Amino acid sequence: MFQTFEVTARPEQGPPRLAALRAEMAADGLDGYLVPRADAHQGEYVAARDARLSWLTGFTGSAGFCVVLEGKAGVFVDGRYRTQVKAQVADVYTPVPWPEVTLAGWLKEQLRRGSRVGFDPWLHSVAQLRDARLALEGTGIALVAHDNLVDRIWEDQPGPPMAPARAHPLEFAGESAADKRRRLAAQLAEAGQKGAVLTLPDSIMWLLNIRGSDIERNPVAQCFAVLYDTGAVDLFITPAKVADLADHLGSDITVWPPDAMIDALEVMDGPIRFDPASAPQAVAEALGSRGVEGPDPCLLPKACKNAAEIAGSEQAHLRDAAAVVECLAWLNAQAPGTVTEIDVVRKLEACRRQDNSLQDISFETISGTGPNGAIMHYRVTDETDATLEAGHLLVLDSGGQYLDGTTDITRTIAVGEVGTEEKAAFTRVLQGMIGMSRLRWPRGLAGRDIEAVGRMPLWRAGQDFNHGLGHGVGAYLSVHEGPQRLSRTSDVALQPGMILSNEPGYYREGAFGIRIENLLVVQEAKPLPGGDAERSMYDWRTLTWVPIDRRCILADRLSAEERDWLDRYHAEVFKKIGPRVDADVRAWLERACAPL
Known part of the structure; x- marks a missing residue:
């Protein structure tokens, strides 16, 4: 129960992995690449498959990111990890005090006009990218959506977690999932919104009264969802994870595979809410003009x-x-x-x-x-x-x-x-x-x-x-x-x-x-x-x-x-x-x- 899947780079692995990533950058015409400590759900904890920052640099903290340039690779960490990062990363990486030093501020010092810095649009929130792009205005430095270069070079990358989800008893939840859905749907209707995209697994777990085991130490199943103003939900999750939950979920919950979400978002009637603090850029791009920004409707009720x-x-x-x-x-x-x-x-x-x-x-x-x-x-x-x-x-x-x-x-x-x-x-x-x-x-x-x-x-x-x-x-x-x-x-x-x-x-x-x-x-x-x-x-x-x-x-x-x-x-x-x-x-x- 208490074993941990180790994907952390040892000090001697840091230089060759960094060199391999730089080779991919050069092949694709990129001057830089962002490697966050994040997955598509923007939660604090990640599955072994998504531990890209740790695999590349050796840094195991729960917050931070790496910016890889041709001649320098900065590992940005906040005050909690200033001591830890020095002990974990190889000397090919430069610790950077963040947020005192911002991503945009550092890029301005390191790059010339016309530089292109790639990022995976699933791994960065709308707000993060908007703030960085605003701070880079006038510099000629562009942040460009790109394939995930770490996934290209990570040959033994673990597969996605596939643990089954389970029902969370009403005696502990204190409110039925149906009542939660109705309560939040009424708020969406009052705001004139047709639905809300939910990207945080713990929000979806709370809303549907289910729990999972996809993330170590966190009882969540990785998934996305759309809550509609009718109280219905489209749940985007590997179907096998909820195969035993049909009765618990009920007829108002429709299960789709995760890769069906983008196509679904592109044809939904708007307006559809998304939370810029946690929704990945890929979600906002799929919604286009039909997307409206607002807080995840589950956050305060769950809290x-x-x-x-x-x-x-x-x-x-x-x-x-x-x-x-x-x-x-x-x-x-x-x-x-x-x-x-x-x-x-x-x-x-x-x-x-x-x-x-x-x-x-x-x-x-x-x-x-x-x-x-x-x-x-x-x-x-x-x-x-x-x-x-x-x-x-x-x-x-x-x-x-x-x-x-x-x-x-x-x-x-x-x-x-x-x-x-x-x-x-x-x-x-x-x-x-x-x-x-x-x-x-x-x-x-x-x-x-x-x-x-x-x-x-x-x-x-x-x-x-x-x-x-x-x-x-x-x-x-x-x-x-x-x-x-x-x-x-x-x-x-x-x-x-x-x-x-x-x-x-x-x-x-x-x-x-x-x-x-x-x-x-x-x-x-x-x-x-x-x-x-x-x-x-x-x-x-x-x-x-x-x-x-x-x-x-x-x-x-x-x-x-x-x-x-x-x-x-x-x-x-x-x-x-x-x-x-x-x-x-x-x-x-x-x-x-x-x-x-």
Whole structure:
């Protein structure tokens, strides 16, 4: 269940693969070629067949792209991956800090007027290409749709995923697929639109109450769909994947093979909505003037979990917490220097597998000790596996995919006695996490309006971290789910039922890393005495119940309110999780949850 299909280039493979791609560019008269970390669905995660960036460069991060020119090949990565990319790519590639350096800005510096840069129109969204072309206006540098050159040279490229889809029970979905379709179809009709093209698999999974296994760690089936204003759906998917779902899908769902979609789009009556943020350029070109831009109609309804989805997530988090607590108790009993990062990964996954409702882990477990902990999305391998030594911190970020919910939790754990500097940074990260957990805010605010709360203790010390404070999480769907985020770039208003992570961190390259993460759900806040009765306020309900390592805390630096929050949190952890673990683990948990 937990095996990964490796398609990543080793350092010695980078130069010949890059040379082969450049030969194809030269043969086709191209001066450059774009290789994104994307598939035709523009999701964060890709199947082995679509891992072109990793196959070409060796970079395994979940965001980024490569621009191959005749004399230079830039690998563009954001702040999460600046350390990782240097360790993964061969020296024929040049890491580029993105988005500080934009695609257009870099091309302007590297290319002459009249240059042609090719791209696969299935692998780039409408918005991405429009922004880049606008920024290149007047330069004479053209972005041109082209065949996929990586597919030409990738001789042993895996085939497309073919796992069967399955029905998602109504008891967990909380709303029938028919009711969802009617609700969204009415919105399309009200907007005067005949239909909407859905290109994100998790949107289609949510809409039709189905799940799949095409993408590792994500319960989705790769497919496209068109939802019409009548509530009917054309589903473009390999028919064999849904061969057993005829009764579940019903007569209003028509199944077509994926290669029939472009022909269908070209003859549809408009207007047909597509989301420029996620629809590939090929979809917009097929729709032509009949296409109208608008958000994926499933995004917000999917993000605002219903009562059944929230209840399921709560139960999944309780069972998941018991597994994590069992692992932490085991780890506490191991002497420094006797276990490695991989040992911890294996133990934690074994603890989770004791729950029969576990379908998969929700992402590759991050287990990074010492300097590896400073790599934000570190993924341990046999080559990098480090021993947990006394004085180190271990960043353990993991999650599970359960039938009733998706979990994501990070704890930073002391290995023996850690230094004062590490404790001071840990305490500031904890204060940021507590500050966000305690927050109340007026209705209408977005992630960008409140995420600074989780950074303020670090800012006061002249420190920060290069990732968002939090991301949305699905209900037995993608562990990273939009459109809601706790990010300085997110303008999506937070609404009740949205589940988000709260995960401030601190990373000192070559030394240590720290991250503490709970999942929270937005809810209506109870009125307070003296508050404005007419002003609607929101706050959080915590979903994650695992102790925070008290050995890393400088307790005298916490305020009385922060100490009180942590003591109440730990008391609730012991109350909820203590009955779910055996006596030895419960004894450890009681000590771990003792008041400061």
